[in-house]
Amino acid sequence: MTDPAAHRPRVVIIGGGFGGLHAARALRRAEVDVTLIDRSNFHLFQPLLYQVATGGLSPANIAAPLRAVLRRQKNARVLQAEVTGFDLERRRVLIAGGEVEYDYLIVAAGSTHSYFGHDDWSLHAPGLKSIDDATEIRAQVLSAFERAELCEDPAERARLLTFVIVGAGPTGVEMAGALSELSRYTLRGEFRSINPADARIVLVDASPRVLSVYPPELSAKAARFLDEKGVEVQNGVRVTQVTATHVELDAPTGPERIESETIIWAAGVAASPLARRLADAAGLEVDRAGRIPIGDDLTIAGHDNVMVIGDMACFAGKDGHPLPGVAPVAIQQGKHAARRIQNLQAGDATPPFKYHDMGSMATIGRSAAVVSMGRLKFAGFFAWVMWLFVHLMQLVNFQNRLLVLTQWAWSYVTRNRSARLITRTDHHASEQAAELQESSAG
Amino acid sequence: MTDPAAHRPRVVIIGGGFGGLHAARALRRAEVDVTLIDRSNFHLFQPLLYQVATGGLSPANIAAPLRAVLRRQKNARVLQAEVTGFDLERRRVLIAGGEVEYDYLIVAAGSTHSYFGHDDWSLHAPGLKSIDDATEIRAQVLSAFERAELCEDPAERARLLTFVIVGAGPTGVEMAGALSELSRYTLRGEFRSINPADARIVLVDASPRVLSVYPPELSAKAARFLDEKGVEVQNGVRVTQVTATHVELDAPTGPERIESETIIWAAGVAASPLARRLADAAGLEVDRAGRIPIGDDLTIAGHDNVMVIGDMACFAGKDGHPLPGVAPVAIQQGKHAARRIQNLQAGDATPPFKYHDMGSMATIGRSAAVVSMGRLKFAGFFAWVMWLFVHLMQLVNFQNRLLVLTQWAWSYVTRNRSARLITRTDHHASEQAAELQESSAG
Structure with a gap:
């Protein structure tokens, strides 16, 4: 597909998670205008979220402002907005109070509980x-x-x-x-x-x-x-x-x-509700987990300029099962989607998407992890060191990496967890505050 | 005042801010049982709060879990609870769902807007x-x-x-x-x-x-x-x-x-609403800023086992004006209150509280601050370095200091602010989420 208009093709990416952000970054040298839309102002490194939930890391340690990540990428802009729907006919993404035109659309809004x-x-x-x-x-x-x-x-x-x-x-x-x-x-x-x-x-x-x-x-x-x-x-x-x-x-x-x-x-886990909205707009059905079926070029049926990637997509793997909702799938699909757009621009063909399974790992705390890489399977301290290294290296920007390293090194020595704050403003606390205020006013 | 009961005197401290925490720490070798009550589970280094508000530091960088600070102080326990009132006759602090007995009470609940x-x-x-x-x-x-x-x-x-x-x-x-x-x-x-x-x-x-x-x-x-x-x-x-x-x-x-x-x-700034509750319980009046007048032994009139310190207290300084609501006043009063309790135990007299004004400083951003110490007044880069040093050294526990230093050093080199997260779950966001959920269910 070549773009008929005189302007540079507009690529709109929904979601600044692993898939969306890697797609945007992979387009940094492309002759396109990239718009990344996310409801948050940061990219979240979800694999370490449980460390925040248990006080080992601060939220900012695992979150990088999207604008900071894309600051130097002059063909990219970031919009913090809630996507409300799609107009596939007119090639527009609807956001609260407006709409954004696209020539290519990459939907990567992830999943929810x-x-x-x-x-x-x-x-x-x-x-x-x-x-x-x-x-x-x-x-x-x-x-x-x-x-x-x-x-x-x-x-x-x-x-x-x-x-x-x-x-x-x-x-x-x-x-x-x-x-x-x-x-x-x-x-x-x-x-x-x-x-x-x-x-x-x-x-x-x-x-x-x-x-x-x-x-x-x-x-x-x-x-x-x-x-x-x-x-x-x-x-x-x-x-x-x-x-x-x-x-x-x-x-x-x-x-x-x-x-x-x-x-x-x-x-x-279920796909973001946006999957159903997109499916409705395209006259498609979502699967039991709310995901949209995509072809091996990552597009949805009937719209070869609309790609869906990551947790929202149902892509049949080699064994016929859908690919799992993990970061490497989203990252590889994001890069593939970007490559496909560049190939379309150049009039080149793109081979079908293939997932390269690099293996998986999980940690059960300090010094204990399991790693599975193809035929290689191991567990224990070395697996944990590898888990640590892989996750640190993946953290998007350098500052996060440095800080996370400092904090973890310190935790490792002291078994301390410093980010142990109860900061929730829950109903109970608000009620008490209101009550106090009342009585102080009375 | 000597304690008539056979048990070790119970010192209850309300508030884990500068005053309360320094009072608790100063009692670490005293033959007393200390109970520190705070509605939060952390000590907050308020002077750097504006750095959190502008994304320069993470909340955990300027907050130390009270339990971690007092872990090794075996004569101290921490209760996270909301104080609801006072029974000065029966020497009890009322908390949600219970009460805590005291022989000495130090009230250091700080101030609010x-x-x-x-x-x-x-x-x-x-x-x-x-x-x-x-x-x-x-x-x-x-x-x-x-x-x-x-x-x-x-x-x-x-x-x-x-x-x-x-x-x-x-x-x-x-x-x-x-x-x-x-x-x-x-x-x-x-x-x-x-x-x-x-x-x-x-x-x-x-x-x-x-x-x-x-x-x-x-x-x-x-x-x-x-x-x-x-x-x-x-x-x-x-x-x-x-x-x-x-x-x-x-x-x-x-x-x-x-x-x-x-x-x-x-x-x-006004004193915590607890000041009025305490004043009511003691039959006293608060001043225009809601503070309780205290004597030069830091006690309130009629109750020489009840001391009020820090932002909640109205203590006339040398010039007749009340001392300002700043950390050094609270810290010095906290230490004085602890010393007075120890002297009472030993039957020794305690000289009246005197505030030693170490000066004040404020920063107007990178490389620009003003410092006033007695007759010494200066401004600019050196004042800023001093501001930085004083504040870092004051941070309660070592981990915070190290992390804050790392983050600041990095910010200084890059002018970056990494903790730029919009994490508020405001009405707008909740409404949108509810709306999305509805439409996905429908």
């Missing part, structure tokens, strides 16, 4: 997708310890010190490992009425093993690491109810109920 | 006292630039790029200087439709000069620094109205109106 039809559970079991999620979970976790210290009823104290993580994929496993270290090491000696190490950390999953998409031997290693860290793993367990005070499970041994103040949702 | 009877202004002109205030202001400031970039109406764009700071004390001056650097240097080259350096920064104050409590020659120097940084200073100006879209002023030349999206309140 899915509570499998139980959206009310989200009130009691926050997921871990955004900075706000992470600081909310951090506040909940730390407040649970604080309230336990004040509490004199043993049953309630035990409930406050019970943490249930639903979903034993990489996020759930990493979260469980970090919570274990928080309670066993970081908080040691800081309380007078409770022993934070008494915290019960339960990791539940419907599948028969943790990290179920990893090779079985690595799942076994991960399960052993979790056990060593005092995490209670329950496999083959479905969640049937989540409330403010407990979670109900359907376990192999029958129904079970765990009294818990803090329930963290690391189970379900 | 005062809008001089216009509490509705707080909606449109946030103050700068807490981490939540700072991240809220950071989000407002950054969003104003983002919205200006999207805006096509020149008048509205100018309004979005106008920042009004009310109050030219140290906080207002520092905030104005930091906003200038943000717009002139940090954001340079990051926008395509606007020039961030076009931002208009207006600093208004009712008094005839900036930093009115400083020596006049330093006020003049500060005014010159502000002028060099492009800050528009308006002195002798009273604010008569604050709305969502503009501010109205009563200026020497007549009434004035400034269209502005972002108005920051750095003017009025």
